[in-house]
Amino acid sequence: MKYSFRNDYSELAHPELLEALLQASNEQHKGYGMDQRSDNAKKLIKQKLETDNCDIHFVTGGTQANATVISYILRPYEAVLACSTAHINVYETGAIEATGHKVVTEEGADGKLRPSDIEHALKAHYDEHMVKIGMVYISQSTELGTVYSYNELKAISDCCKEHNLYLFIDGARLASGLAASDVELNMFKDLCDCFYIGGTKIGMLSGEAIVLFNDRLKPYFRHHIKNKGALLAKGYVVGIQFEKAFQDDLYLRLGYQINDLARYLTNELIALEVPFFSESSTNQIFPIFSKAVVEELSKLYDFEVWEEVEDGFAIRFVTSWYTTKEVCAELIEDIKSIMAQFD
Numbered sequence: 001m002k003y004s005f006r007n008d009y010s011e012l013a014h015p016e017l018l019e020a021l022l023q024a025s026n027e028q029h030k031g032y033g034m035d036q037r038s039d040n041a042k043k044l045i046k047q048k049l050e051t052d053n054c055d056i057h058f059v060t061g062g063t064q065a066n067a068t069v070i071s072y073i074l075r076p077y078e079a080v081l082a083c084s085t086a087h088i089n090v091y092e093t094g095a096i097e098a099t100g101h102k103v104v105t106e107e108g109a110d111g112k113l114r115p116s117d118i119e120h121a122l123k124a125h126y127d128e129h130m131v132k133i134g135m136v137y138i139s140q141s142t143e144l145g146t147v148y149s150y151n152e153l154k155a156i157s158d159c160c161k162e163h164n165l166y167l168f169i170d171g172a173r174l175a176s177g178l179a180a181s182d183v184e185l186n187m188f189k190d191l192c193d194c195f196y197i198g199g200t201k202i203g204m205l206s207g208e209a210i211v212l213f214n215d216r217l218k219p220y221f222r223h224h225i226k227n228k229g230a231l232l233a234k235g236y237v238v239g240i241q242f243e244k245a246f247q248d249d250l251y252l253r254l255g256y257q258i259n260d261l262a263r264y265l266t267n268e269l270i271a272l273e274v275p276f277f278s279e280s281s282t283n284q285i286f287p288i289f290s291k292a293v294v295e296e297l298s299k300l301y302d303f304e305v306w307e308e309v310e311d312g313f314a315i316r317f318v319t320s321w322y323t324t325k326e327v328c329a330e331l332i333e334d335i336k337s338i339m340a341q342f343d
């Protein structure tokens with residue numbers, strides 16, 4: 001079978017997380033996330049957030065988290081503003097729109113929204129004949145592998161506060177985002193109303209932790225999760241994994257590990273004068289190769305062809321907890337010999 005750089009969820013689960021699940025297999029648990037292990041996990045997460053003043057809810061997927069949160073927060077006539085490359089805009093099959101809320105987009109830059117984009121969108125939606133923008137959605141890290149710095153996030157946050165907009169941060173790839181940026185978990189409470197800590201793409205079987213800071217958002221959120229079909233009977237399956245991931249910083253350690261390997265690949269490719277589609281500092285990188293090179297490389301490896309560009313294709317390599325330095329070195333050697341064939 002070809003080695004896959006297609007995704008960070010191509011493997012079942014990190015052995016330490018599986019081991020934690022296995023150890024819990026002879027325990028009995030309360031259902032629907034009301035169990036002791038989920039409580040422990042929430043305590044550990046709250047320690048990292050440096051606040052008790054938040055509610056945490058576990059769900060199983062990113063699209064589910066996005067649709068649940070956004071449909072909970074917005075009034076019927078309100079829309080969510082996102083970057084045009086945002087997951088909710090491109091890859092969620094209209095899941096947000098299916099809840100009755102338009103996704104309004106601005107082009108942004110490098111996969112990121114700027115305060116000027118928010119101002120621009122607000123100006124364009126000025127009366128009751130248009131949707132009212134009620135919240136801003138951003139992702140950390142972004143769909144192009146870039147990250148918001150603290151100053152960039154603070155500027156977005158201030159802009160949202162000034163215009164009474166909720167700010168929701170999609171953290172499907174937060175571990176990588178934390179390891180690549182100067183934004184730490186204890187900063188989120190002052191920056192946004194709600195965000196989620198992604199587990200699925202950092203080695204969990206599946207699991208996302210939605211964190212609600214804004215008091216207005218806390219009541220009846222569990223009702224809403226259930227109403228959306230997202231309240232898991234075996235909620236402890238996610239709770240146990242988050243407990244383990246936050247017990248000894250496994251979460252962040254894996255974030256650094258996958259970023260280091262992606263950086264190694266990036267540096268080696270830069271040395272080969274390979275151009276990049278985005279300036280990623282996280283575990284998703286987007287090198288550009290000629291069509292011929294992509295075709296040859298795809299005989300040896302599995303990866304996503306991201307976008308057709310002028311000189312060929314931007315492809316995506318994603319590193320995961322399973323990726324090793326050795327397999328990355330092999331990939332580079334194979335790329336070198338394929339590129340040499342087409343020189």
Ligand SMILES: Cc1ncc(COP(=O)(O)O)c(C=O)c1O
Pocket residue numbers: 060061062063064087139141142143170172173200
């Ligand atoms: C930023 C972002 N948000 C949400 C998701 C959706 O997650 P899921 O595939 O679990 O629905 C992804 C998936 O790649 C993502 O990259």
